[in-house]
Amino acid sequence: MAKKAKFTEQAVELAHLINVQQNPDRNHENQEIRQDLLASRLRSGDRAAASELVDLYYRQIYLYMRRLGHNHHVSEDLTQESFLRAWYHIGQLQNGRALKGWLYRIAGNASRFYWRRHKGKKAISIEGFDVPVSSTADSDKAGDNEQLERLENAIARLPMKMRQAVVLHYLQNLTIVEAAEAAGVRKGTFKSRLSRALKVLREDII
Amino acid sequence: MEEEKLEKLLKELPGRMAEPVRPGLAGDVKRRIPQQLRVHRSRMDTISIMIDLRISRLAAAAVIIITTIFCANFFGLRGSTGGDIVEAIEYSLAGENVGRSEILTNMAVMYEGLLKEGKDVVYYGDSIDPEDKFAVLMHWKLPNDRYRVIFNDLRIMTVSPDVLIMLQAQMHQDRMQK
Numbered sequence: 001m002a003k004k005a006k007f008t009e010q011a012v013e014l015a016h017l018i019n020v021q022q023n024p025d026r027n028h029e030n031q032e033i034r035q036d037l038l039a040s041r042l043r044s045g046d047r048a049a050a051s052e053l054v055d056l057y058y059r060q061i062y063l064y065m066r067r068l069g070h071n072h073h074v075s076e077d078l079t080q081e082s083f084l085r086a087w088y089h090i091g092q093l094q095n096g097r098a099l100k101g102w103l104y105r106i107a108g109n110a111s112r113f114y115w116r117r118h119k120g121k122k123a124i125s126i127e128g129f130d131v132p133v134s135s136t137a138d139s140d141k142a143g144d145n146e147q148l149e150r151l152e153n154a155i156a157r158l159p160m161k162m163r164q165a166v167v168l169h170y171l172q173n174l175t176i177v178e179a180a181e182a183a184g185v186r187k188g189t190f191k192s193r194l195s196r197a198l199k200v201l202r203e204d205i206i
Numbered sequence: 207m208e209e210e211k212l213e214k215l216l217k218e219l220p221g222r223m224a225e226p227v228r229p230g231l232a233g234d235v236k237r238r239i240p241q242q243l244r245v246h247r248s249r250m251d252t253i254s255i256m257i258d259l260r261i262s263r264l265a266a267a268a269v270i271i272i273t274t275i276f277c278a279n280f281f282g283l284r285g286s287t288g289g290d291i292v293e294a295i296e297y298s299l300a301g302e303n304v305g306r307s308e309i310l311t312n313m314a315v316m317y318e319g320l321l322k323e324g325k326d327v328v329y330y331g332d333s334i335d336p337e338d339k340f341a342v343l344m345h346w347k348l349p350n351d352r353y354r355v356i357f358n359d360l361r362i363m364t365v366s367p368d369v370l371i372m373l374q375a376q377m378h379q380d381r382m383q384k
Contacts, residue, residue, distance in 0.1 A: 063227070148222055198209075
C-alpha cells in the first residue's frame with residue numbers, strides 16, 4: 001500500500017514537472033486558481049492557509065511598504081498589520097482570484113492610515129535601501145546609476161496616489177488589473193493615473 | 207526624457223529599490239495567526255447578520271436557540287426541548303468540518319461554472335476519502351487532449367490521459383479495498 005502511494009506520488013510529481021516545462025503560459029491561470037482555492041481555505045478558517053498566505057506575500061508586502069517610503073521598523077509593523085486585517089476581513093473578498101490585489105489594497109490602506117496618524121512626520125523615509133554590494137556594482141555603468149537615483153528621488157516626490165500607481169505596476173510588477181484592484185479604482189482610472197505619473201517623471205528628470 | 211528610456215530605467219528600479227527581508231519576519235507574522243481563525247463573514251446567513259449587527263456571540267446564540275424552539279413549537283415538531291432540536295442547533299453552530307464543506311461548496315460552484323463554459327468536467331465531491339491527498343477531486347479536459355486535475359490537497363496540475371487513468375484506477379482500487 002505504501003509502495004503504491006509512493007508510486008502515485010512520483011507519477012504526480014513527474015506530471016507536475018512536465019506541466020511546468022510544457023505550459024509556462026498557463027502559470028498565470030494556475031496562479032489564479034491557486035489564489036481562489038487559498039481564499040476558500042482562508043474563508044473556512046484554515047490556519048495552514050493563513051500561514052501559506054504569509055509565505056507567499058510577506059516579502060512583497062514588506063518591500064511595498066518600503067517603496068512607499070516607510071522605514072524598516074514601520075514597514076515590518078505595517079506588514080504584520082496588513083496580514084491581521086486580511087485574516088479578519090477575508091469574508092469580504094468576493095472574488096478569490098483577486099486575492100493578491102485585495103491583499104495589496106489592505107496594505108495600501110494600512111500605509112495610508114499610518115501617514116494619516118503621523119501627519120506631522122516627514123512623508124518620505126530618508127532611510128535608503130540596503131542594496132547588496134554586488135548589485136550596486138553591476139548597475140554602476142555609464143551614468144545609469146545617477147539617472148536611477150534621480151528617478152528614485154522623483155518617484156519619492158510624486159503625490160501619494162501617483163507614487164502608489166508607479167510602485168504597484170513597475171516596482172511590485174502587478175498587472176494593470178491587479179494594480180487597479182490594489183489601488184481600489186477602475187482599470188481606466190488606474191491607467192490614466194499611471195500615465196500622468198509617467199508624464200510628471202519624464203518632466204522631472206530631464 | 208524619452209518614453210523608452212524612462213521605461214528602461216523603471217524596469218531596472220525594482221532591483222535597486224530592494225533589500226533582503228529580515229528572515230524572522232515571516233515567523234513573527236505567523237505567530238500572530240489567531241489559534242482559532244474566526245472569519246468575519248459578510249454573507250447573509252443568520253449568524254453573520256447577528257455579527258454585523260454587533261450583537262455579542264452569546265446573545266446571538268440565545269436569539270437563535272429561542273427562535274428555533276419557538277418555530278419548532280409553532281409548527282408542532284415533537285420534543286421542542288428534546289434531542290432533535292438540540293441536534294439541529296448543534297449542527298447549525300458546529301465548527302467541525304466547516305472547512306472541508308466550504309471547500310466542497312466552492313468546488314461545486316467552480317464545477318457549475320466550468321459546465322456552463324462547456325468544459326468536459328468531472329467532479330467527485332464528497333465521494334472521495336478526505337484523508338487521501340492524492341485522490342482526484344475534479345478534472346476537466348483541455349483543448350490539447352490533456353487534463354487539468356485538482357487533487358484532494360488542492361494541488362492543481364495538468365496531466366496526460368495515461369496519468370489520469372492511473373490516478374482513477376488507484377482511487378477505484380482504494381475504494382474497493384475499503
